Amino acid sequence: MHISEGILSWQVLAGSGAIALAGTAVGIKTMDPEKVARTGILSATFFVASLIHIPLGPSSVHLILNGLVGVILGWSAFPAIFVALLLQAIMFQFGGLTTLGVNTLIMAIPAVSCCYVFRWLNRSAFLQVAAAFACGMLAIVISALLAAAALVFSEKNFQELAVMIIVAHVPVIILEGIVTGFAIAFLKKVKPALLL
């Protein structure tokens, strides 16, 4: 869901860039000094996750992990994702510099939303893992909806586009749910402090 350069109008790019910067600033400002290290580690995880390709039929899919990033980081997901996307754009030419803002929003808004969903559902040990599973899936669905919304000006029909993107991502949605669920279950056992 990296949107390429040269598709969106400058109004969309500038608007989303401003919002992404604001979100990143909030994320950095509210970041606990103790949480700086984990933000960096999850940023690195997100940066590398999209390089893990899993062959699927004639093509391959890759992990996104914005749900996992959001559940652990909350608002700090914004700077983590912003930096990772910036480096992906520079190093791998995924997406692009002009679309950095819109791509950050597509990935980070679901991450932050997932954090709230996770905290709300976080009541019992079982619910916690179930919530992580749900967040992993939900993050991709919201990302797909946001991508469709961003593209609606250039590709018209929102509903059709949203359905198309979500359908294409069904394998990733399932995969992310499982990965996020297992990751949170594991962290809960090994490092419960990470989840607070």
Add this chain to the structure above:
Amino acid sequence: MNKLFENNYLFFPVMRKITALGLMVAALLSIMAAEALAHRVVLFAWIEGDTVFTQSKFPGGARVSEGGVSVLDETGREILSGKTDRQGEFSFPLTSLLQSPSALKIVLHAGMGHQASWELSREEVGQAMGVIPEEPVDVSPPDEARPESIAPQAVEGSARQETPSIANEADIRKIVEEAIDRKLSPIMDMLVSIREEMTVGLDDVVAGLGYIFGLTGLLAWLKARGKK
């Protein structure tokens, strides 16, 4: 060893689990295709004779079928649009499309925010249309360079009619190689750029991780300083 990792913020065992799990799930879901998930698409175009051929791919080799293609001229005006076939190919003739040579920009719209383009220079297009002369191959007559090698052959050739009176094998080889080199050079350029486009180097990954950890350190330092 495991103990060490478990008490660490870096959760390597998780990554191992994730990978194993991912492969399992991938096997389960292998019926579903998801081309649109690629990070980007790559379009490349080349000219053969009078025809421009284009091919569109996702990294990993999947073809872009039914992708929209538009061809823009130097002024940015769209002069042709079409769709790729199932092999991700799209081709069009040059001479019926253009009156005079122009640089062409071919843009692929692969949907869901994926776009790629390839430019053909005015010289390439002009040469293919026969308007701009191709740079001449150096076919200086070999007998000028080495008259002594050619002389006996020519004599022999006129004596026996069935042997054509041309240069020796080495010279033919040289001419053919030059011609092939000239024809192949755009293709070689293309291969290089495809390689560059399609691969993500390990050094890029390591560099990226280095930046992230560096920025983290910087932020941690700034935060720690702010606290005092």
